[in-house]
Amino acid sequence: MFLQGTYAYVANNPVMRFDVDGRWFNEDGTINTSGRTPNFTTGKQYRDSFLGVNKNDGGGGGISQELLDRMLALGGDWYNAGYGFESSDHIALGYNGSYLSLNTLIDGFIDIPEVVLTGSSSGWGSQIFGHVKSFMDNWYSPGGKLNWFVSSAATALENTAGSFRITNGDYNGSSFSPKYYQSAWTGGSRARITTYNISKIGGFVGKASFGAAVVMDGVGVYNYYRNPDSNNKIHPAKFGVNTAIGLYSLKINPAAGIIYFGIDAFYPGGWTGDEKHPGAIKDIDRRQAEFDAIFKNSDMPRQYIFPYGSQKF
Incomplete structure (x- = not known):
């Protein structure tokens, strides 16, 4: 017998059964990757497998209680991004619950590192100084x-x-x-x-x-x-x-x-380059040489390369 209702994917019981990311859970709580339709898992089995039997255990899904608590506190919709979870508000959290980004839309443009203060408040001043110094070393x-x-x-x-x-x-x-x-x-x-x-x-x-x-x-x-x-x-x-x-x-x-x-x-390395990247000017020369070699024996007019594409003069 085939179920065709809205909640057929959980045998018409969305309260006790879960399908988190489009895959299915076996009865023992493990994720089934065989490609065959598995049996269903109960809510308790899912919870124990995904979060751990005890609080803060972590589980087979790689998610921690701290992460779950923080996602619930921040609200919004969350998606597994492969490196952690990202929300509909573009906040990224690691699987351990730590902040990875306050706005993923500007990642790669402006890097705002997470500042974590540990221990008693008497040592926070030196920790803040260390974070500021680290930033000032590359401002x-x-x-x-x-x-x-x-x-x-x-x-x-x-x-x-x-x-x-x-x-x-x-x-x-x-x-x-x-x-x-x-x-x-x-x-x-x-x-x-x-x-x-x-x-x-x-x-x-x-x-x-x-x-x-x-x-x-x-x-x-x-x-x-x-x-x-x-x-x-x-x-x-x-x-x-x-x-x-x-x-x-x-x-x-x-x-x-x-x-x-x-x-x-x-642009990686800017115009003139740095220790890791040759920069836009050298990239233009290198790409121009490669491009000239391609059309060396053609009748086409010379094509000029720029950092983000080509343009004919």
Whole structure:
């Protein structure tokens, strides 16, 4: 007899029987991978197999009680990502319940490590200092990525017309009442409403981002001369190029800065390379040579390779 109801996959008993990820459990609680339709398992057998018979045991599924508790506390839908569990809110947890990422959408762009304090509170200060020092030993790369996001957002704001208010004005009691004005109204009137121009905010943030980049590069040049083993050093020539392109982007063409600093921040090794990667410039030369060899005997015009694709001139 074949069951065709909504809960046929658990013999019409979704309370006592489970099918967690599309596979089936044997009666002894183990996962059946034979490809044959197995028997069903009870809720207790599933629990013991997946979590362990005793609290904090862990089980055949590799999940811990700490992980389950944390997933329930955070809420949302969770999926087995192969390295741990990821939620619909893009939070990633390891199988032991530890945080792997606060936002998987920005992993690889901005790495925010988990900070775990252990022992009595009297030793937390030294632990925090150690975490800060570890971050400061390699701040230039994540700082550049963060500043790229800030400057890109500033460019978008600077090209956005309009203004906005936060309150309804002093005359009306300054109650929280946000509103957007497409006409870029400057505020005032009898209600004494204060507005903020979006484009001007973008311009201010863009200038602040450029200033922050100059400061970071300045520290990088200092490390180049005074601390040559630092991970945060840059060549003085790169400081000059970065500053020139930053000024050009700030005053003339923002797209140039977005492209240049985007490649420098996110392409493996940036433009000039590092200890692990040759960088975009050397990759262009290598790929160009390989591409030229492919079409060496063809009648096609030469194809030019760029870090993220090719373009014909």
